[in-house]
Amino acid sequence: MLTGLRVFPDAALVQVATTESVNPIRQFALVTALAAAAGGSLVGVSAATSHVAAPVRTAGGAAVQVRAAPSTLALLAGIPQHGTALGRKDAPVTLVEFADLQCPYCGLWARDTLPVLVRKYVRTGSLRVEFRGLDFLGSDSAKALGAAEAAGLSNRLWTVVELLYENQGTENTGWVTKPLLSRILDVAGLEPALVFQHVAGARVQARIDAARQESQTLGVPGTPFFTIGRTRGAQAPLQVQSLDPPEFETAIAQALRS
Amino acid sequence: VRLRLAIGALAFVGTGISAYLTAAHYAHTTPICTSGGCAIVQRSEWATLGPAPVALLGLLAFLAVLASAALGHRLVALGGYGVSVAAAIFAVYLVAVQTRELHAVCVWCVVSDAIWLLLAVLAATRVLRNNDLLWTRASSPRSSPSSSSAASRRPRRA
Numbered sequence: 347m348l349t350g351l352r353v354f355p356d357a358a359l360v361q362v363a364t365t366e367s368v369n370p371i372r373q374f375a376l377v378t379a380l381a382a383a384a385g386g387s388l389v390g391v392s393a394a395t396s397h398v399a400a401p402v403r404t405a406g407g408a409a410v411q412v413r414a415a416p417s418t419l420a421l422l423a424g425i426p427q428h429g430t431a432l433g434r435k436d437a438p439v440t441l442v443e444f445a446d447l448q449c450p451y452c453g454l455w456a457r458d459t460l461p462v463l464v465r466k467y468v469r470t471g472s473l474r475v476e477f478r479g480l481d482f483l484g485s486d487s488a489k490a491l492g493a494a495e496a497a498g499l500s501n502r503l504w505t506v507v508e509l510l511y512e513n514q515g516t517e518n519t520g521w522v523t524k525p526l527l528s529r530i531l532d533v534a535g536l537e538p539a540l541v542f543q544h545v546a547g548a549r550v551q552a553r554i555d556a557a558r559q560e561s562q563t564l565g566v567p568g569t570p571f572f573t574i575g576r577t578r579g580a581q582a583p584l585q586v587q588s589l590d591p592p593e594f595e596t597a598i599a600q601a602l603r604s
Numbered sequence: 605v606r607l608r609l610a611i612g613a614l615a616f617v618g619t620g621i622s623a624y625l626t627a628a629h630y631a632h633t634t635p636i637c638t639s640g641g642c643a644i645v646q647r648s649e650w651a652t653l654g655p656a657p658v659a660l661l662g663l664l665a666f667l668a669v670l671a672s673a674a675l676g677h678r679l680v681a682l683g684g685y686g687v688s689v690a691a692a693i694f695a696v697y698l699v700a701v702q703t704r705e706l707h708a709v710c711v712w713c714v715v716s717d718a719i720w721l722l723l724a725v726l727a728a729t730r731v732l733r734n735n736d737l738l739w740t741r742a743s744s745p746r747s748s749p750s751s752s753s754a755a756s757r758r759p760r761r762a
Contacts, residue, residue, distance in 0.1 A: 374728075374731060374732060377682050377685060377686050377689075377731075378686075378689055378728075380686060381685070381686040381687070381688075381689035381690040381693075382689060382690070382693060384686070384690035385689060385690035385691065385692070385693025385694050386693060388653065388690065388693070388694040388697075389693065389694055389697040391653060391654070392650060392653055392658075392694075392697065392698075392701075393697075395652075395653070395654065588634070590633055590634060592633075
């Protein structure tokens with residue numbers, strides 16, 4: 347290894363000086379340490395950019411974590427919410443989603459496909475998405491839906507819905523706890539105690555009943571179920587083979603052209 | 605030679621898996637999945653590192669190791685070993701994320717992670733077995749000009 351260059355004073359002689367023979371094991375250890383540092387850096391960057399929100403102690407003392415809070419808030423930041431609607435009122439196309447907050451596939455769609463549609467169509471003013479909450483899967487569905495609809499009274503329904511899907515648990519295991527709802531409402535910028543006051547209120551119950559009635563009228567076979575159409579026009583059921591973005595993008599593009 | 609072949613074969617398989625997952629990422633499609641958790645894992649926050657999908661980083665790393673297996677140069681082999689160790693550490697972390705944070709398993713990712721662990725072991729074995737791959741200085745002066753060796757004290761013309 348070239349480690350030094352010595353110029354001898356008697357002439358323009360240069361000697362390339364090398365160090366003692368390098369211990370192979372030490373060199374192996376050096377490469378290993380450098381690689382470990384690189385691997386550790388990758389882990390650090392990943393953990394820092396994909397972190398779970400820090401635990402927050404509620405009044406009851408239980409530590410509650412809300413996953414994906416920063417990314418959810420960033421996704422919806424600046425997009426108008428009004429009641430159960432996400433997006434501008436004058437968006438040319440409206441997509442209506444019938445969903446249960448415990449439904450795993452609704453969660454998959456909310457986590458994977460909706461962000462694509464939000465960035466591509468909702469944020470640009472082309473699409474408006476409306477939520478029709480159902481609670482047929484069980485008591486956790488009802489608790490979650492009540493909080494989401496109550497948050498809708500403060501125009502934060504979509505923030506709460508997305509956070510619930512990001513933190514979705516196994517059906518009817520009691521995962522929709524008051525500390526979790528409190529933390530999610532808090533992340534959404536709401537005062538949990540005030541929201542809980544509205545859960546059993548007439549306005550919230552009217553919205554839930556209306557969505558249930560609408561789903562029965564349409565004969566919704568399961569969730570998630572979608573209808574799509576011009577915002578001022580009629581809605582038509584959207585039949586999709588998968589919940590991936592391309593099918594929805596195609597349907598939205600067709601509706602935009604119609 | 606056997607070690608190089610094994611490393612090359614594993615890196616080739618890993619390259620294929622990573623290329624498939626990278627394509628699925630950019631095509632916004634769900635990978636074919638037997639474990640049921642591929643979509644959750646692939647579209648989680650942990651699936652990207654900054655602007656780049658982790659699958660793409662894995663693809664580049666597998667290609668680097670593949671090249672290191674194909675080339676016999678000692679620095680390339682050491683580089684391949686370094687990449688394998690770094691990737692193996694990251695792979696262990698990603699498996700922990702799947703089981704502890706996401707509660708979902710992507711079988712493609714797990715196979716890829718297992719390949720990284722194997723590659724780290726094989727690459728280490730390759731480097732340790734072959735002294736030529738280490739920076740030994742058998743043909744170099746073994747002491748500095750100030751040492752007692754006359755040969756080493758004799759200046760050489762540049």
